Amino acid sequence: MKTYVITGGTDGIGKALALTYLERGHEVMVVGRSAEKGEAWLEAARHHGAAARAHFVRADLSLVSETRAVIDRIRTAFTKIDALVLCARHFRTTRLVTAEGFENTFAHFYLSRFVLCHELADVLEAANTPVILNVAGPGGDGEIHWADMQLERAYDGQRALAQGGRLNDLLGVGFTDSRPETPVRYVLLNPGTVSTSFSGQYTPAIATQIEAMRRSAQLVDEAIAPILKVLAAPPAAPLSAMVRGERLDPHGPGFALEDARRLREHTKRLLAACPEG
Numbered sequence: 450m451k452t453y454v455i456t457g458g459t460d461g462i463g464k465a466l467a468l469t470y471l472e473r474g475h476e477v478m479v480v481g482r483s484a485e486k487g488e489a490w491l492e493a494a495r496h497h498g499a500a501a502r503a504h505f506v507r508a509d510l511s512l513v514s515e516t517r518a519v520i521d522r523i524r525t526a527f528t529k530i531d532a533l534v535l536c537a538r539h540f541r542t543t544r545l546v547t548a549e550g551f552e553n554t555f556a557h558f559y560l561s562r563f564v565l566c567h568e569l570a571d572v573l574e575a576a577n578t579p580v581i582l583n584v585a586g587p588g589g590d591g592e593i594h595w596a597d598m599q600l601e602r603a604y605d606g607q608r609a610l611a612q613g614g615r616l617n618d619l620l621g622v623g624f625t626d627s628r629p630e631t632p633v634r635y636v637l638l639n640p641g642t643v644s645t646s647f648s649g650q651y652t653p654a655i656a657t658q659i660e661a662m663r664r665s666a667q668l669v670d671e672a673i674a675p676i677l678k679v680l681a682a683p684p685a686a687p688l689s690a691m692v693r694g695e696r697l698d699p700h701g702p703g704f705a706l707e708d709a710r711r712l713r714e715h716t717k718r719l720l721a722a723c724p725e726g
């Protein structure tokens with residue numbers, strides 16, 4: 450029996466992975482914002498006679514304080530985790546700043562993933578073949594706004610998400626760089642367009658586009674089949690990246706080591722200055 454922790458596991462790809470692993474007899478902790486969706490997950494687990502192996506932690510991962518509370522819950526529940534699957538993502542048309550002072554997309558899509566990866570590394574390293582699966586947008590063409598990473602001057606929902614994809618690429622590079630001996634395989638994965646809940650705050654025009662996209666997108670059950678294969682047998686390299694099943698060079702453009710180190714230092718400074726963090 451393996452232990453899976455899945456953020457954003459109350460909907461979309463994360464939820465489908467969580468249910469699959471539960472059905473396969475594993476222990477699964479789902480992290481999500483909605484108590485109602487969390488209860489639905491626990492109810493599904495009871496229905497499968499698997500309540501003892503299902504866990505739910507309600508948390509808003511846009512807050513460092515809540516991300517750290519999740520880490521405490523994980524440490525209390527498990528001595529090792531085999532897979533950390535990062536799926537929480539929420540689109541915002543308008544810029545929102547968290548109570549801790551971070552732009553929301555930056556906070557939940559990148560910063561919480563940074564904290565989870567680095568601060569759970571030892572719990573992952575206690576497993577035999579640990580893996581972090583960061584489901585995002587590797588190799589994307591977003592820009593990192595080094596001088597305005599919180600997008601105070603030029604916020605746009607797509608720009609924030611695209612920047613987040615790039616930051617997650619550098620998180621993968623930085624994680625493996627900072628732990629040269631780690632057994633953790635780090636996989637950055639973009640599944641392609643999948644018909645999920647697309648959690649977000651949209652204008653009516655964007656909501657219409659999302660609806661149209663959903664109609665031609667892959668179904669969640671189709672989309673998770675290759676993801677399950679990757680999780681069952683991650684590539685041997687410490688860091689790998691893939692877009693819809695195609696391998697990307699994780700040392701190519703967008704994955705520069707010097708940028709990853711710069712970002713790691715920048716992120717550490719932000720966390721050190723964060724009163725709640």
Ligand SMILES: NC(=O)c1ccc[n+]([C@@H]2O[C@H](COP(=O)([O-])OP(=O)(O)OC[C@H]3O[C@@H](n4cnc5c(N)ncnc54)[C@H](OP(=O)(O)O)[C@@H]3O)[C@@H](O)[C@H]2O)c1
Nearest residue numbers: 457459460461462510511537538539642643645646647648
């Ligand atoms: N779907 C696609 O076409 C696509 C394409 C490329 C990459 N991806 C990536 O795949 C991953 C999963 O996407 P998806 O489309 O399956 O997601 P989804 O259906 O939109 O679900 C997102 C999940 O994240 C949770 N979440 C959002 N903000 C959160 C927060 N602040 N704290 C805790 N949980 C939060 C949501 O909870 P609520 O339900 O409460 O909002 C939900 O459970 C994402 O990282 C995304 O970037 C998806």
